[in-house]
Amino acid sequence: MLDRTTTSRPDPGFTPLAITAFSAVSAMGHGLAATRAALLERQGGLRPAQDPEDAGLPDGIWVGRVPGLDLVALPADLARYDCRNNRLAEMALQADGFAAAVAAARARHGAARVAVVLGTSTAGIAQTEAAYRRRAGGALPADFDFGGTHDLYALPRYLRARLGLRGPALTVSTACTSGARSLLEAAALLRADVADAVVAGGVDTLCRMTLQGFNALSLLAHGPCRPCAADRDGITIGEAAGLLLLERAPAPGALALLGAGASSDGHHMSSPQPEGLGAQAAMHAALATAGLPPAAVDYINLHGTGTRANDAMEDRAVAALFGSTVPCSSTKGWSGHTLGASGALEAVVSLLCIEEGLIPGCLGVAAVDPGFRADVASDNRRRPVGRVLSNSFGFGGSNCSLLLGRAA
Amino acid sequence: MPRCWIEGAAVLGPGLPGWPASRAILTGEAPWLEAPTLVPPPALLAATERRRASLVVRLALAAAAEAIAAAGREAAALDSLFASSNGDGGVVGAILEALATPGGDVSPTQFHNSVHNAAAGYWSIGAGARLGSVSIGCHDDTWPAGLLQGVAQVAAWGRPLLLCGYDAPLPEPLAAVRPTAIPFATALVLAPEPGPRSLAAIEVAHGGPLPPEVQPGPLRRALEGVNPIARALPLLEALAAGRPARIGWPLLDGLAITLRLEPCHAA
Structure with a gap:
């Protein structure tokens, strides 16, 4: 029964x-x-x-x-x-x-x-x-x-x-x-x-x-x-x-999914909410589920599609949560926007960044948008990367953030 | 085996105009009479979007709104899972026609409405539902797969969920290769704990032996095989009758999803 x-x-x-x-x-x-x-x-x-x-x-x-x-x-x-x-x-x-x-x-x-x-x-x-x-x-x-x-x-x-x-x-x-x-x-x-x-x-x-x-x-x-x-x-x-x-049950030090968060914009079918409130909610939820503060993130792999609206929205959302303290970049300059695969591809890229100690600066960017407040990398930086937050946003106002790192 | 409590239910289909009016039909106390599916315009969308809303969006939003109201829940406080095999076939079909026509232009509005999560997007815009939402599509397995995933979500995260299933006929020539005879939608509010509005407790499993098949009545015989979401009917019948049930859904590749339901006899 x-x-x-x-x-x-x-x-x-x-x-x-x-x-x-x-x-x-x-x-x-x-x-x-x-x-x-x-x-x-x-x-x-x-x-x-x-x-x-x-x-x-x-x-x-x-x-x-x-x-x-x-x-x-x-x-x-x-x-x-x-x-x-x-x-x-x-x-x-x-x-x-x-x-x-x-x-x-x-x-x-x-x-x-x-x-x-x-x-x-x-x-x-x-x-x-x-x-x-x-x-x-x-x-x-x-x-x-x-x-x-x-x-x-x-x-x-x-x-x-x-x-x-x-x-x-x-x-x-x-x-x-x-x-x-x-x-x-x-x-x-x-x-x-x-x-x-x-x-x-x-x-x-x-x-x-x-x-x-x-x-x-x-x-x-x-x-x-x-x-x-x-x-x-x-x-x-x-x-x-x-x-x-x-x-389940990653060994200490093994690569792991540490947290994940999702939200809905409830704003427009194909334009993001301009202040990135939905994006902030997804990133915040990913951190909250892992019980970690923003300072625990070493690199943010942006959704970063290259449109005027998405990247400006995402910069505002990242700056609201992280200020300019956490380096971020989009790797879509390498792969293009692979749509329904992008979140999975970029989760894999995030794992490679952790293994390599790499922050891959945006490709082909001569000058970062001067209006951006986040720390956008446009050249590769080598430094230990313990945890990566990877963002994905989509039509319908769908948002999802993954926190990847090594198990404690 | 994950479990949860069903708090509110909705149904829209031929001769099934909403849960209260369909309850006696689902229990067999009143006869099922075939009639066109009545889909109200989505009151929660702004006037322009309401006028433009497709049948598929109207179906999903009507079912979702009815279930939430029955559960006495706020849309803004629920995660959601939208399950549909065909998505918005009218929109996808129009784009395929445009692509096959020399010089044919894809409409930008149709393109953003072609995503499988379009109905979920309009729900979140109209209802102010800003928590996480997932849309799934699993051909003829869409209802049982969505139910299993929904119950797993509720059990995993301890948060209530709106589960909304909807499907409508595709246009030709897609209809010939993917027949869907009728529009049909259902929605349930699933909660991690029992409450004053609980209708039943359910456990859902992937696998397990199929329970003995109950002889289906005229309603199930007419609808269950002609719309993937109408495969919810055995569950809706048990829920309406307030009787314990064991239900099995054979899946496309030889597996099964099974459910056990115990009604909550609220005072």
Whole structure:
């Protein structure tokens, strides 16, 4: 029988979670070694948009495209999931021993106790765009597999089948916070004892919908994006997969998710609340769940898209909480804005910064916006980095901040 | 196995015009008569946004508002989880058409309304709900997956949550590959502790044996298979009847989510 009496109220705080494996593929690098080298050598991955898929964009637009996806093959028995998004997920699984680490977790916990919680904003919609162009007599072609490609659920279903897991699967789709928010949902499953390990992260791929949509909003940068620059003029769209394996009870000194916070602007669908009140609430909640003061943060990985409005809002929010005492930067100058993957990719970048003792100054920024109050780095700084706060904000007024560091 | 208490419930679907008017239909005391889904305009949005709000946004906001009112809760004090398989198919379909048309322009407003969390965004704008909100999409598993995640959130963080599920038909040609016959929405307020408005306690698990299937009545036979969120009907029926229930939802890939419900017989 269900016990209808109340039990002791759970501690609302956040128990640090071990990040036992992680992997990333983006225009800045295929795997962790390449991503790390790109950060240290300040070599970005953005290039002029020249692919046939980029047709119709104005001159001077750049993208962060991952090379080699045409050559990725999914296992034959999972061929129905074949699309650019799942190929990018497969590439990240094969990088950095991530699939092997999940297999080890499966052996430790049992397949039914390993969940898959992934963020994406558009899943395999590029497949649908192509199917629309191939229509005959109005109907979509018979070989178009909606559930295996277009549907948001195609991503965790593919990974769960590919990794031989039997735990819960969930797609988080909160626009550009999807990747970050997946870690908070993973934390809920671990804390509620629904799972013992969670494959979390985000995967989003270039498609005409997002390129043309951001173009319609006049938000695309000319040339590579320049977050926080005085002359910034918009975002460069990229694509990425960022995967993290979360488990309980990190060993002392091990990389960990220390806290996470979320909020909603309740202001406008595509413009941030100008003072960054929602952003402040998410950052404050991430610190509060970890029981740490702002001074405990060594580096802030900004959402930093490169739009006039986002970066100005985020500077106000960061300055309100941290003054100018904590160095911050956006790494989107390397990868572009990878939308529903960005929070996961940047969580991985944050872990690399902790390992390397690196504050990666914004790429391609000749002069930081003189109106900014926060300490924006525009050159790499080397110093011990114990804890990183990583921000993600999205359409719909969605905000999520993650606090990453080493377990006590 | 995470658990929580259900405080308020809402339903909107064909012949199901809100919880109070649908209760006797859900218990079987009154017959279910098929009728168009009545979706009120979202009173909490400003006039311009109210006029422009799509069917999908209106569905989600109406269900969310009804559940909150039934629970006697403030929207601003609740986390939220919005669960939808199709999202705003009308908006996504229009963008896909524009992209496939030479010289076709994507509308900037449609683009920002195409995100899967658009309904959640309008809820937060209209209701002043500024706590965390997550939107999920899991094809035919959307309702049970959203329920499991919602209960896990409440158990994990000890905070009440608005769980809102909604789905509506897609336009052609998407409708041919993803049929959804009717609009349907439901919402529940989930609380970490029992209270004076508690309707039932629930425990939800991933896995576990499927309980014996109860013979579905005409309502379930008509709706359960034609909208992913209408898979909530066995739970809504048990809740309306105030009877204990064990419910299992088979999932797409051969697994299951199971629920145990115990009604709270408030004095």
